[in-house]
Amino acid sequence: MTEFPKTVFHVDMDAFFVSVEELFDPALKGKPVVVGGQRQERGVVSAASYEARKFGVHSAMPLRTAARLCPEATFVDGHPDRYREYSEKVYRVLESFSPQVEMVSIDEAYVDMTGTARLHGPPMLAAHKLHASMKAQTQLNCSIGIGASRLIAKVCSGKAKPHGVFYAIPGGEAKLLAPLDVRDIPGVGKVTEQKLRGLGIHTVGDMATIEDRLLERHLGKWGLALAGKARGEDAGAWFAGTIGQAEPAKSISHEHTFNEDTANVEQIEATLMRLSEMVGRRLREHGFQARTVQLKLRYKDFTTITRARTLEMPTQLDNEIFREIDHLFHANWRKGAEIRLLGVQASSFAAPSAQGDFLNDGDRGRWQQALSAVDRVRDRFGESSITLATGMKGGFRERTHENPVGLPGKDKPVPD
DNA sequence: TCTGGGGTCCTAGGACCC
DNA sequence: TCTGGGGTCCTAGGACCC
Numbered sequence: 001m002t003e004f005p006k007t008v009f010h011v012d013m014d015a016f017f018v019s020v021e022e023l024f025d026p027a028l029k030g031k032p033v034v035v036g037g038q039r040q041e042r043g044v045v046s047a048a049s050y051e052a053r054k055f056g057v058h059s060a061m062p063l064r065t066a067a068r069l070c071p072e073a074t075f076v077d078g079h080p081d082r083y084r085e086y087s088e089k090v091y092r093v094l095e096s097f098s099p100q101v102e103m104v105s106i107d108e109a110y111v112d113m114t115g116t117a118r119l120h121g122p123p124m125l126a127a128h129k130l131h132a133s134m135k136a137q138t139q140l141n142c143s144i145g146i147g148a149s150r151l152i153a154k155v156c157s158g159k160a161k162p163h164g165v166f167y168a169i170p171g172g173e174a175k176l177l178a179p180l181d182v183r184d185i186p187g188v189g190k191v192t193e194q195k196l197r198g199l200g201i202h203t204v205g206d207m208a209t210i211e212d213r214l215l216e217r218h219l220g221k222w223g224l225a226l227a228g229k230a231r232g233e234d235a236g237a238w239f240a241g242t243i244g245q246a247e248p249a250k251s252i253s254h255e256h257t258f259n260e261d262t263a264n265v266e267q268i269e270a271t272l273m274r275l276s277e278m279v280g281r282r283l284r285e286h287g288f289q290a291r292t293v294q295l296k297l298r299y300k301d302f303t304t305i306t307r308a309r310t311l312e313m314p315t316q317l318d319n320e321i322f323r324e325i326d327h328l329f330h331a332n333w334r335k336g337a338e339i340r341l342l343g344v345q346a347s348s349f350a351a352p353s354a355q356g357d358f359l360n361d362g363d364r365g366r367w368q369q370a371l372s373a374v375d376r377v378r379d380r381f382g383e384s385s386i387t388l389a390t391g392m393k394g395g396f397r398e399r400t401h402e403n404p405v406g407l408p409g410k411d412k413p414v415p416d
Numbered sequence: 417t418c419t420g421g422g423g424t425c426c427t428a429g430g431a432c433c434c
Numbered sequence: 435t436c437t438g439g440g441g442t443c444c445t446a447g448g449a450c451c452c
């Protein structure tokens with residue numbers, strides 16, 4: 001048996017959000033486009049077209065900054081549903097090239113192409129076939145990096161942008177990495193970069209000359225991992241590991257930044273209720289029961305706290321989540337202080353409990369049934385068709401928008 | 417020009433148990 | 435009796451990614 005050389009593709013969609021928006025509005029093509037919100041809004045750029053990038057606009061930049069740098073840009077709200085839909089199309093294309101596909105984000109994936117030469121030809125040929133197939137089936141462009149490990153492939157896809165292929169021939173990894181800025185290594189952010197600069201380390205090559213223990217002392221576990229490998233030894237194994245199915249989620253969260261800071265308790269509680277509903281809904285969708293519930297609170301001055309509580313009984317119910325969150329809020333809010341952001345997170349998922357016990361559990365059972373009914377209404381009429389009231393004592397109080405739907409109190413029948 | 421939203425992983429300290 | 439140490443759970447904060 002011949003050992004096939006490990007061949008990993010890192011496939012990165014080009015300006016993904018912008019490209020998807022262009023499919024829905026072809027007039028955007030060739031123009032500077034900023035996705036993420038309107039020009040005067042509080043928020044940041046999710047994605048910028050290559051035309052907008054020429055003006056210095058890039059993702060994570062405040063929208064208002066982008067508007068100043070590029071006044072002629074068209075600002076577009078993001079459409080997560082569209083991106084998810086296209087992400088699935090991308091996945092299906094990749095899956096037709098190899099069974100080992102791992103989406104690492106909505107617009108990026110690792111594909112293990114080891115041993116596929118008979119089917120798809122050598123790596124460069126396979127990559128060009130993938131380009132063509134991607135374009136034909138999704139109308140989108142991607143960039144492809146090829147290497148003997150995830151890290152090498154990832155670095156290569158960066159070099160391939162836009163709409164190119166970059167192949168690191170096995171054996172040349174250390175040479176490829178040496179001139180790179182430390183910041184190009186995934187996992188090295190602003191803070192780590194500054195620490196490294198303080199040690200006189202600017203490139204991956206510099207890193208190779210530093211003693212392991214020094215890196216470990218300054219960067220901990222991660223530093224140690226970087227150290228040996230920067231020398232090129234075992235470079236092929238950086239982040240090597242099985243490429244396969246995504247792991248199940250470990251947490252589910254929603255957060256909201258107010259357009260204007262607020263200390264209005266009703267507005268705050270309404271927001272916490274809405275966030276709790278969104279989290280509960282997704283827990284039920286996934287069949288998860290969460291043991292830990294966490295509140296996130298960011299004040300006007302950007303100081304941020306999180307406060308968590310682990311429950312005796314895991315839950316997936318909006319009202320139980322909200323009860324904990326509301327309690328955490330009142331126990332920790334500096335009363336009267338203006339709030340910029342609120343967040344609700346659920347984590348520590350328990351194995352799905354015995355359904356029977358749960359459903360027969362009196363009050364909780366009724367809530368479970370009522371919320372399932374709410375989920376069905378939302379499936380049919382949209383998210384905004386129905387919402388629970390805040391300050392819920394006892395059963396539901398109805399509060400509806402355009403599409404009024406009555407919710408049951410706990411003694412009333414559940415509608416279908 | 418103030419700084420989104422949804423995630424993962426790591427560190428560190430305290431409680432608690434053996 | 436004057437004080438060990440390992441393991442696990444929980445909480446809070448922070449770095450980082452797209």
